Amino acid sequence: MLRRSVTNLRGPLLKQQQRAFSASRPSLANDTRRSALISQQTVKEWKDLTAPQKVVAATKTSANIGLILAGAAVTGTILYYVGSELFSSQSSTHIFSDALDRVRQHEELSAMLGSPIKGHGEPSRSRSRRNRRILHQLAQDSEGKEHLLMRFYVEGPDNEGTCMVNMVKDDRGKWQYRQLYVDVPGSANMARGA
Known part of the structure; x- marks a missing residue:
């Protein structure tokens, strides 16, 4: 209970x-x-706004849209230039890769340098300096033809060398090899190929 x-x-x-x-x-x-x-x-509804309030609202909207469009334009420009440098067959990056592939496929150079063959920029003990951009130069000859001159370094387990590339632009605007040679110190002759 x-x-x-x-x-x-x-x-x-x-x-x-x-x-x-x-x-x-x-x-x-x-x-x-x-x-x-x-x-x-x-x-408030647009119709309820006064004239100065409409000007302020329209200015804010226009500024926001302009800022978005400017950001999209800058982003598009950056993406275009990065893409053209990395993926275009006429870019210096692509030319360096193609020249290095030709050096790797050359039998006499493979015998002198050993395998695998690596390519890089200016030689240095610092790893960050070795990964610098490959230097190249554009020049015109006396006939008005455009040339691309490039120098980079190759090395293998047995030896190292300096690779020089000379390319000329043809009538279609494409780069064609004129010279590609590698100077290996201590060898009697230079290996040439194109």
């Missing part, structure tokens, strides 16, 4: 505490309605 009375007292007491807690805290539905009313009051 004592148990029953304690349980009977708990039920009404619990309900009373829940009602007091919910009354002291505003409901979530009221908060949402209140914030929706505030946002509806602060945003």
Whole structure:
């Protein structure tokens, strides 16, 4: 019997505490309605704006659109130049790779340098300097033909050498090999190929 009375007292007491807690805290539905009313009051229709407010709103929108378009143009320009340098068959990067492949396929050079043959920029003990961009130069001859002159270094386990490339632009605007030779110190003759 004592148990029953304690349980009977708990039920009404619990309900009373829940009602007091919910009354002291505003409901979530009221908060949402209140914030929706505030946002509806602060945003005006275009027709309700005054002339200076319309000018300000139009200027903000134009500036934002202009900024987005300028960012897209700069990004597109950067992507174009990076893509043309890396993937174009006429880029200096592609010419270096092609010349290095020709050096690797030359049997006499493979015998002198050993395998595998690696190519790099100016020689240095510093690894970051060895990975510099391969230097090249564009020049015109007396006939007005454009030449590409490139120098890079090759090395294998047995020896190392200097590779010189001379290319000329043909009538279609494509680079054609004129000379490709490797100077290996200590060898009696230079290996040539094109």
